[in-house]
Amino acid sequence: MKRAFVKRSWLGAALVVAVLSTGCASGPNANPKDPLEPMNRSISRFNDSLDENVLKPVATSYQDVTPDLVQKGVRNVFNNLSDIWSAVNNGLQLKGRDTAESLMRSVVNTVFGIYGIFDVATPIGLERHSEDFGQTLGVWGVPNGPYVVLPLFGPSTLRDTAGMPVDTSADFVRNLDHIPTRNSAMTLRIVDKRANLLGTSNLLSEAAIDKYSFTRDAYLQYRRNQVFDGNPPDEEDLPDPSAEPAVPSAK
Amino acid sequence: MNRFLSRRTWSTLTLSFVFALGMGGAVSASEEPADAFIKRVSSDILDAIKSDKSIHNGDVNKIIVLVDQRVMPNVNFLRMTASASAQVGAKPAEQQKRLQEEFKILLVRTYSGALGQVSDQTIAVKPLRAAADDKEVLVRTEVRGKGDPIQLDYRVEKTADGAWKVYNMNVMGIWLVENYKTQFAQEINAKGVDGLIASLADRNKTNARASK
Numbered sequence A: 001m002k003r004a005f006v007k008r009s010w011l012g013a014a015l016v017v018a019v020l021s022t023g024c025a026s027g028p029n030a031n032p033k034d035p036l037e038p039m040n041r042s043i044s045r046f047n048d049s050l051d052e053n054v055l056k057p058v059a060t061s062y063q064d065v066t067p068d069l070v071q072k073g074v075r076n077v078f079n080n081l082s083d084i085w086s087a088v089n090n091g092l093q094l095k096g097r098d099t100a101e102s103l104m105r106s107v108v109n110t111v112f113g114i115y116g117i118f119d120v121a122t123p124i125g126l127e128r129h130s131e132d133f134g135q136t137l138g139v140w141g142v143p144n145g146p147y148v149v150l151p152l153f154g155p156s157t158l159r160d161t162a163g164m165p166v167d168t169s170a171d172f173v174r175n176l177d178h179i180p181t182r183n184s185a186m187t188l189r190i191v192d193k194r195a196n197l198l199g200t201s202n203l204l205s206e207a208a209i210d211k212y213s214f215t216r217d218a219y220l221q222y223r224r225n226q227v228f229d230g231n232p233p234d235e236e237d238l239p240d241p242s243a244e245p246a247v248p249s250a251k
Numbered sequence B: 001m002n003r004f005l006s007r008r009t010w011s012t013l014t015l016s017f018v019f020a021l022g023m024g025g026a027v028s029a030s031e032e033p034a035d036a037f038i039k040r041v042s043s044d045i046l047d048a049i050k051s052d053k054s055i056h057n058g059d060v061n062k063i064i065v066l067v068d069q070r071v072m073p074n075v076n077f078l079r080m081t082a083s084a085s086a087q088v089g090a091k092p093a094e095q096q097k098r099l100q101e102e103f104k105i106l107l108v109r110t111y112s113g114a115l116g117q118v119s120d121q122t123i124a125v126k127p128l129r130a131a132a133d134d135k136e137v138l139v140r141t142e143v144r145g146k147g148d149p150i151q152l153d154y155r156v157e158k159t160a161d162g163a164w165k166v167y168n169m170n171v172m173g174i175w176l177v178e179n180y181k182t183q184f185a186q187e188i189n190a191k192g193v194d195g196l197i198a199s200l201a202d203r204n205k206t207n208a209r210a211s212k
Helices: A002-022 A037-065 A068-092 A096-111 A133-139 A158-169 A179-196 A198-207 A211-227 B002-027 B034-050 B060-074 B077-084 B093-115 B176-210
Strands: A147-150 A154-157 B122-125 B136-144 B150-158 B164-171
Touching: A037 A147, A037 A179, A037 A198, A037 A211, A068 A096, A068 A133, A068 A179, A133 A158, A133 A211, A147 A158, A147 A211, A154 A158, A154 A211, A179 A198, A198 A211, A198 B093, A198 B176, A211 B176, B034 B060, B034 B122, B034 B136, B034 B150, B034 B164, B060 B093, B060 B164, B077 B093, B077 B164, B077 B176, B093 B176, B164 B176
Parallel strands: none
Antiparallel strands: A147 A154, B122 B136, B136 B150, B150 B164
16 A cells, blocks of 8 residues: 555656656746646646546536435535544644644534534534645645646646645545445545536636636635635735726837 | 713713714715625625526526626726736727626626526625725625535725725635736737637627527
8 A cells, every 4th residue: 555655656756757847838928837838738628528528427417316415415424534634734734723623523523423424513613624735835835836737636736736645645535445445435526526516617618718727827826715724915916907097008 | 060961961962963973874875884885785686596486497697687787886897807907008998898898798697607506505794804994995705505615705995986896806715807817818918909809709609609
């Protein structure tokens, strides 16, 4: 198990290095946050077509066929499992109260919510504080690095990609010994996640002029917001250009 | 004693005067705090959606009408468009108008699509951190429903006539104007402002077809 994990991380590291050395093509309008844009775009296309042909249809029928109550139970169980890892990361970020609340949540939901099928912690005021290792790195000042689109996994950054093996190694589902159970649980988790995002992904393709850069900018803002727990400092003032008198521009 | 009485009378008078002023202010929109404004507008639209059966059956066009009537008057759309396309500075009035028109159709539609997924959600406004005389305020809210609460923040400005108007908003930390800034810049760099307007119009046509 451990060997396999080490092997996988080496493979990941090798992939990142290979990608960094080949993908640094930059056009005249290259975005400094996205030096790997040409490569990212082609991986996005691959992911999109996989999603369109496999994942989205499966998730849609899962949503149509499964009763709401069952879907909710499934989601709660996976959330409960991730709360434990959130507690660890809250601890690493030295957030005492959030650590305690996340721990309490998993205890309460596991015991009184029957292995997390029912979320009884939220109604009694224990809210979720989702944290992963990428966020922990961000809190301690590790910069994003370039934006990366991973095959199958989708949008990420170099920092978040580096955090992923740590998240995976602590993942309860992935560490299940009974392989068929593990594989079905992992599949169910992916389908549940995708079903959850059905509404959002439809909106995204309606709102964007260029879906790739829209997703990228949204992801980067979203992660920054998560690192600052919903309260990031202003990057720049937002002046009101419409208030200025209309002067013909120099261009 | 006499002096005491007169002083008390005087202070009562002053108090009631201040009170009357305060009452008057509370009624006029100009003294409405920013968080109360957001609470009022969002509750209004949520209630309208929850009470309409045909909206639950996925009638996006009906929501679009609702959003146009109830939400858009509270948005400074001029400022939103100008911020998103700030890189080109001032544009000819006619071009600016067309850009604004297409951008508005796009946003109203996506916003309506999001509202179409509303079922039992409520809005909780977080405590406001702003001075009473601030002209630009950040109002933070949370949409509470089935899953985890969704962060939804608004930047509002006080207009000359004292009413509040929204000029930017974020969902889960994603600011709308910032996200469209890159979208606009990309199109403008490749095809110019007219090219951007054409792309927006194209997107709107595709979206309109999808809802039929």
